[in-house]
Amino acid sequence: QTPAQPTRLGLCAACHGSTGHASMPGVPNLAGQQLDYLRDALKQYRDGRRNVPIMRAAIGPVSDAELDALARWYSAQSPQLQAHP
Template identity: 70%
Template sequence: MRTVLIAALCLTAVAPLRAEMPAPPARLGLCAACHGERGRAQIPGAPNLAGQKLDYLREALKQYRDGRRDVALMKAAIGPVSDAELDQLAQWYSAQTPVAASQP
């Protein structure tokens, strides 16, 4: 009985966390090609985005879109995207579990 109660308490504590996870954004596909659907880089040189701060991601995406960060690949990948779409992408990646640092 005690084990059942502990398990029920654990599940109750985790349920709200799952409810807060945003839905995958519609524009995730092209981002995921390099950064991974869950923010774990798929190619060398692409940064991991999982768990990055929401405000940082939001501002970085706006800077790529607007040309303030002059990276042709990112500007082309983002294309004409609205602030709402950028916000969805930033929310998605910031909500993902960060990648653990590898040990040398």
């Protein structure tokens, strides 16, 4: 069961893609990632334990409920084999 598309998805999709397949160098894929790992990572970016300014800026204003919806969305996406240059 795929969750409903989160209202804040566009914020993440610019770099991670709407289905969690990264489109930029240095950006991780999120599709199919473990839910608890994604949720913890987002909280760490939000409070600065993972000190990545663009992630802090993006996720800083996001509520716990929105954060949870984003983690669930990406965890529920199907991972796909990437092309490796």
